[in-house]
Amino acid sequence: MHPSPVSAPESVLIPFDELRSLLQQIFERHGTSTNVAAILADNCATAQRDGALSHGIFRIPGYVSTLKSGWVDGKATPIVDDKAPGFIAVDAANGFAQPALMAARNLLIAKARSNGIALLAIRRSHHFAALWPDVEPLARDEGLVAITVVNSMACVVPSGGRSALFGTNPIAFAAPRAGSEPLVFDLATSAIAHGDIQIAARAGHSVPQGYGVDKHGQHTTEPQEILDGGALLPFGGEHGAHKGSALSMMVEVLAAALTGGNFSFEFDMRTHPGAQTPYTGQLIIAIDPSLTSGQNFADRCETLIAAMSDAGQSRLPGTRRYEQRKLSMEHGVPVDVARWRELLQLAEGQ
Amino acid sequence: MHPSPVSAPESVLIPFDELRSLLQQIFERHGTSTNVAAILADNCATAQRDGALSHGIFRIPGYVSTLKSGWVDGKATPIVDDKAPGFIAVDAANGFAQPALMAARNLLIAKARSNGIALLAIRRSHHFAALWPDVEPLARDEGLVAITVVNSMACVVPSGGRSALFGTNPIAFAAPRAGSEPLVFDLATSAIAHGDIQIAARAGHSVPQGYGVDKHGQHTTEPQEILDGGALLPFGGEHGAHKGSALSMMVEVLAAALTGGNFSFEFDMRTHPGAQTPYTGQLIIAIDPSLTSGQNFADRCETLIAAMSDAGQSRLPGTRRYEQRKLSMEHGVPVDVARWRELLQLAEGQ
Numbered sequence: 001m002h003p004s005p006v007s008a009p010e011s012v013l014i015p016f017d018e019l020r021s022l023l024q025q026i027f028e029r030h031g032t033s034t035n036v037a038a039i040l041a042d043n044c045a046t047a048q049r050d051g052a053l054s055h056g057i058f059r060i061p062g063y064v065s066t067l068k069s070g071w072v073d074g075k076a077t078p079i080v081d082d083k084a085p086g087f088i089a090v091d092a093a094n095g096f097a098q099p100a101l102m103a104a105r106n107l108l109i110a111k112a113r114s115n116g117i118a119l120l121a122i123r124r125s126h127h128f129a130a131l132w133p134d135v136e137p138l139a140r141d142e143g144l145v146a147i148t149v150v151n152s153m154a155c156v157v158p159s160g161g162r163s164a165l166f167g168t169n170p171i172a173f174a175a176p177r178a179g180s181e182p183l184v185f186d187l188a189t190s191a192i193a194h195g196d197i198q199i200a201a202r203a204g205h206s207v208p209q210g211y212g213v214d215k216h217g218q219h220t221t222e223p224q225e226i227l228d229g230g231a232l233l234p235f236g237g238e239h240g241a242h243k244g245s246a247l248s249m250m251v252e253v254l255a256a257a258l259t260g261g262n263f264s265f266e267f268d269m270r271t272h273p274g275a276q277t278p279y280t281g282q283l284i285i286a287i288d289p290s291l292t293s294g295q296n297f298a299d300r301c302e303t304l305i306a307a308m309s310d311a312g313q314s315r316l317p318g319t320r321r322y323e324q325r326k327l328s329m330e331h332g333v334p335v336d337v338a339r340w341r342e343l344l345q346l347a348e349g350q
Numbered sequence: 351m352h353p354s355p356v357s358a359p360e361s362v363l364i365p366f367d368e369l370r371s372l373l374q375q376i377f378e379r380h381g382t383s384t385n386v387a388a389i390l391a392d393n394c395a396t397a398q399r400d401g402a403l404s405h406g407i408f409r410i411p412g413y414v415s416t417l418k419s420g421w422v423d424g425k426a427t428p429i430v431d432d433k434a435p436g437f438i439a440v441d442a443a444n445g446f447a448q449p450a451l452m453a454a455r456n457l458l459i460a461k462a463r464s465n466g467i468a469l470l471a472i473r474r475s476h477h478f479a480a481l482w483p484d485v486e487p488l489a490r491d492e493g494l495v496a497i498t499v500v501n502s503m504a505c506v507v508p509s510g511g512r513s514a515l516f517g518t519n520p521i522a523f524a525a526p527r528a529g530s531e532p533l534v535f536d537l538a539t540s541a542i543a544h545g546d547i548q549i550a551a552r553a554g555h556s557v558p559q560g561y562g563v564d565k566h567g568q569h570t571t572e573p574q575e576i577l578d579g580g581a582l583l584p585f586g587g588e589h590g591a592h593k594g595s596a597l598s599m600m601v602e603v604l605a606a607a608l609t610g611g612n613f614s615f616e617f618d619m620r621t622h623p624g625a626q627t628p629y630t631g632q633l634i635i636a637i638d639p640s641l642t643s644g645q646n647f648a649d650r651c652e653t654l655i656a657a658m659s660d661a662g663q664s665r666l667p668g669t670r671r672y673e674q675r676k677l678s679m680e681h682g683v684p685v686d687v688a689r690w691r692e693l694l695q696l697a698e699g700q
Contacts, residue, residue: 074491083641086436087466091643116437117469117635123643141693145608164660171369173600175607183603185596191589208589239558240594244586246535246667250497250523253533257525258495259652260643265657285467287633291433293441293473300607307615308599312512317596347658 008212011052012340013332019057020045023196026060030069032074039098040129047130049333051324054195055130057339062130062276064346071275072096078103086115089260092125095144097150097282100125101134109142120284122291123261126277127152131172132186132318138286139174139182143298145287146174151255154265156190156232159245162217164231167192167264167278169251176289178298183305185317187247191241197223197232210237254283362690364680369407370395370485375697376410381417382424389448390479397480399683401674404545405480407689412626413478414696419500421625422446422476428453436465439610442475447500447632449606450475451484459492462636473611477502478628482536482668483520488636489524489532493648496524501605502628504615506540506582512567514581517614517628518544519601526639528648533655535667539598540582541591547573547582560587604633 014022020041027037031128040063048056067074076095080103083089088107092100100122111118127150135146170193172186188194191211200207201223212219215229218333226232234244256263261281269275305316328334335343364372370391377387390413397404417424426445427595430453433439438457442450450472461468477500485496502517520543522536538544540563550557564570565579576582584594606613611631619625639647655666678684685693 081643084466084638085464086468087638087641089641089643114435115465116434117467118436119467119637121641121643145603158658158661158663160663160665161658165657165661165663171597173603174594175603183599185600187593187596195442210587235586235590235593237560237585237590239560240585240587240590242667243537243594244590245663246523246537249533249654249667250535251652252654253495253523253525257645257647257654258597258639258642259638260645263654263657283444287469287608288434288437291437291439291471292608293431293439293471295607295610297607301603303612304599304602304607307515307613308511311508311515313508313510313515313595315510317592317599350563 010337011334012324012337014335014340015332016045016049016329017235019048019333019335022343023057023060026064026343027074028073029347029349030064036096037078039102040096043129044096044135045333046133048335049325049328050321052130052321054193054199057335057343058195058199059128060334060346065274066126066128066277069272069274071269071272071279072277074299080104082107086111086118088118088120090120090122092122094124094279095126097122097127098129098134101282101284108284108286109138109144112144112288116291117285117287120286121259122282122284123259124213124279125261126279127282128277131170131184132174132184132321134282134284135172135174136182136184139184141175143176143290145176145289146284148172148282148284149251149255150257150282151252151261151264151280152194153267153280154193155194156234156248157213158249159234159242166190166218166234166248166252167244167280168232169248169255169264170321171247171251175301176298177301177305178296180302181318181322183301183316183318183323187235189244189251190234191235191244192232194232197226255281259283354582360687361684362687364513364685365682365689366399366679369398369683369685372693372697373407373410376414377424379697379699380414384447386424386426386446388699389452390446393479393483395450395683396483398685399675399678400671402480402671404543404549407685407693408545408549409514409665411695414568415624416476416478416627419624419645421622421629422627430454430457432457432482436468438468438470440470440472442472444474444629445476446630447472447475447477448479448484451632451634458636459488459494460699462494462638466641467637468634470636471609471635472632473609474629475611475632476629477632478627480536481520482524482534482671483633484634485522485524486532486534487524489526489534493526493640495639498522498632498634499605500599500632501602501611501614501630502544503617505544506584506598508599509584509592515615515632515671516584516595516598516602517541518582519605519614521597521601525651526648527655528646528653530652531668531672533651533666533668536672537585539585539594539601541585542582544582547576551577559593571622607630609633640644
């Protein structure tokens with residue numbers, strides 16, 4: 001789904017720090033606090049740097065229109081509640097999820113280390129970004145195994161159902177490796193991520209059968225028909241969509257019922273024209289693998305990865321991101337020329 | 351995949367307690383301790399009762415031949431190691447996983463209550479049963495949310511690979527509901543469970559395209575070709591099998607690397623003719639949802655389920671099991687007549 005940004009002739013290559021600074025300026029200019037701007041800018045620049053284009057600068061106009069609409073509080077201060085030795089609850093106070101995670105991050109790490117496992121339940125939060133940046137650093141910098149789930153907005157039909165109910169409800173996972181970047185995946189429990197459907201619609205590409213239905217509930221390969229009152233299908237294919245649907249349901253239970261956040265079908269942003277961010281919850285579980293019995297965890301992950309390679313799996317989940325990251329850090333982050341001009345204007349407050 | 355046991359004319363209806371007692375006798379007669387026999391008999395009779403036929407009495411000959419082979423220790427005493435306030439490690443000592451879970455169960459529940467979340471890591475264990483019985487009681491009887499993963503034996507090709515590496519690696523989830531049986535699912539991360547492929551092969555049914563490959567790595571719809579040196583594919587269908595594969599990889603990391611157990615490709619049972627049980631690990635996470643902020647968790651699950659019904663999803667995961675359970679408890683557990691005779695003979699030690 002991702003066009004190759006490096007080979008696109010209309011791209012400019014922007015140093016990562018410059019891109020991040022510009023994004024921070026945009027966030028601040030459009031109503032966030034300095035702290036929130038720094039966190040979201042780093043998140044968004046990171047996605048662009050790693051070639052995760054559907055969650056890179058593609059999202060900036062949506063952030064800006066959402067902030068302008070008053071739907072989200074860009075200056076919210078998250079409230080961290082230390083519920084139990086392994087359980088932290090955070091009220092994001094109608095702000096973004098990433099600052100809520102950052103506010104509780106050190107406590108989560110400390111609890112995972114002292115208890116072996118700890119849970120962070122974020123509610124009243126807006127998550128409009130890729131999910132893997134929430135767990136990758138916990139594995140890379142802290143040596144923890146981390147799993148996170150977030151629900152979004154009703155756009156996925158449950159298995160056997162007629163109308164949209166679940167969000168794209170991704171699951172992200174990260175585990176440290178010995179002497180290498182962590183093993184990370186981030187997968188939507190829908191057949192395709194919502195951002196990728198939007199990108200396909202813009203590009204005029206069709207999508208495979210089984211990705212979505214139109215407003216009449218009929219299967220369609222036209223992304224615009226999926227967006228215009230239709231819905232996505234759970235991942236799993238013809239015979240396995242009930243499994244994708246069950247996992248999506250689990251994400252609703254964990255990210256909303258367990259955190260005290262909204263289910264994907266429970267909020268109504270229509271009173272805030274321009275609002276685009278799902279107002280839901282997020283759950284993060286961190287595990288300290290140093291308690292593993294008798295074996296070194298990171299070495300064991302290497303053994304598994306070597307076996308995957310021997311079995312013929314040529315690319316690990318996350319490999320493409322690491323490859324693009326390396327290129328971006330060496331040569332600059334590829335940004336579409338027209339988009340770059342748009343960003344410069346947004347930074348001026350236009 | 352499951353033939354309806356109730357309508358099969360060659361079935362007898364056995365009271366649940368009678369079936370369980372007979373199975374206990376079989377296990378004891380074939381080399382387990384009384385305690386292990388009681389736990390495995392309850393597990394296997396429960397699966398048969400609930401119509402989970404691929405993990406019901408269908409498994410008994412495999413248990414018996416495995417015990418006879420000396421591959422598993424039916425009298426093993428699990429060693430429980432209280433690693434941290436939220437982390438228990440159990441060495442199953444080459445015994446079955448279910449007695450290892452039972453040995454640590456009360457400690458797991460107590461830790462989940464006092465910490466909010468707790469983890470049970472079982473290693474050196476044999477799991478030859480359905481996975482949902484390991485979590486359903488934690489939700490139903492204790493009000494906990496529980497997730498478990500177990501790896502098995504190499505029979506699934508990783509995404510893009512050529513040869514079998516992962517197990518069928520199921521994920522099971524249970525959450526309490528207000529005034530109803532818990533919400534439970536148990537899904538193989540392979541396109542089909544191994545037991546169901548065996549049942550399809552016996553019945554002479556074909557399976558859909560995308561379930562497996564033959565020994566040459568070619569897609570096949572013949573279950574026997576999948577069993578004869580072929581392999582299963584991860585679930586997810588033509589465009590989503592990389593997601594099923596990523597989840598299966600996660601199960602290897604959690605159930606084996608994190609517990610200290612074997613990966614699905616790391617043990618060799620060929621020196622024990624008749625052995626059939628995967629010698630791996632299992633991870634169970636239990637969460638106390640009473641710490642949820644400001645809302646009643648079980649009520650919230652009801653809200654979600656009502657919305658799933660409103661969206662047109664007619665059957666929840668687990669509904670079929672609960673329906674068959676009710677029938678079995680009222681009328682007896684359906685057992686094929688020929689199988690019942692076989693069980694009676696096995697109980698006599700034949």
